[in-house]
Amino acid sequence: MLNPTFPSLARQLVEVLLAEGFIVRQALGVKGYPQPQYFPNDSFGQMNPRRPAVVAFDPALHREVFGLVRTTKKELASEDSLEEYHLFLDRNEDGGPAAAVVYVIVPEDLLAEFTGILTHEIHPEYWPRIIPVPYRAPSEPDPATT
Secondary structure, X not given: OOOOOHHHHXXXXXXXXXXXXXXXXXXXXXXXXXXXOOEOOOOOOOOOOEOOXXXXXXXXXXXXXXXXXXXXXXXXXXXXXXXXXXXXXXXXXXOHHHOXXXXXXXXXXXXXXHHHHHHHHOOHHXXXXXXXXXXXXXXXXXXXXX
C-alpha cells in the first residue's frame, strides 16, 4: 500500500527531473506515465527485485536516472531503502559519467539526517550520484500560500 502522499511526491520528483532536462519514461502513480518496471537484484540485501518511483534518462550523459520517494525517518535507513540505494547506484557503475544517478525526495526536516545516513551507509564514490530533493512536509504551512 502506497503512502497517501506518495503520488504527489512522485509527481514533484517527475517535475524536478523534467526541469533537469531528463526524459521521464516511467512513474509510479503519476498520470500519463506507465508504471516503472522491477529491476533484478542479485547482489544486495535480501536480493528482492526493486522498483523505483520514477525511471528517467539523461540524454546529455546517456545514463539512467532513478527517482525514489522517502516520507518518514524510518524509511530513510530501512533495509529496503539501503538495498534500493545500492541497487540503483550500482547500475553501470563502471560507466564513468554514464553511471546511473539517483534522486531521492525527502522531507526537508530530515535532509541532514538523510545526508548522515548516506555518509555512513553509501560508499563515498557514489555520493556525487545520489541527489536529495527536499520537500516541505504536508503538516507544515507552505510559506508561499500564507
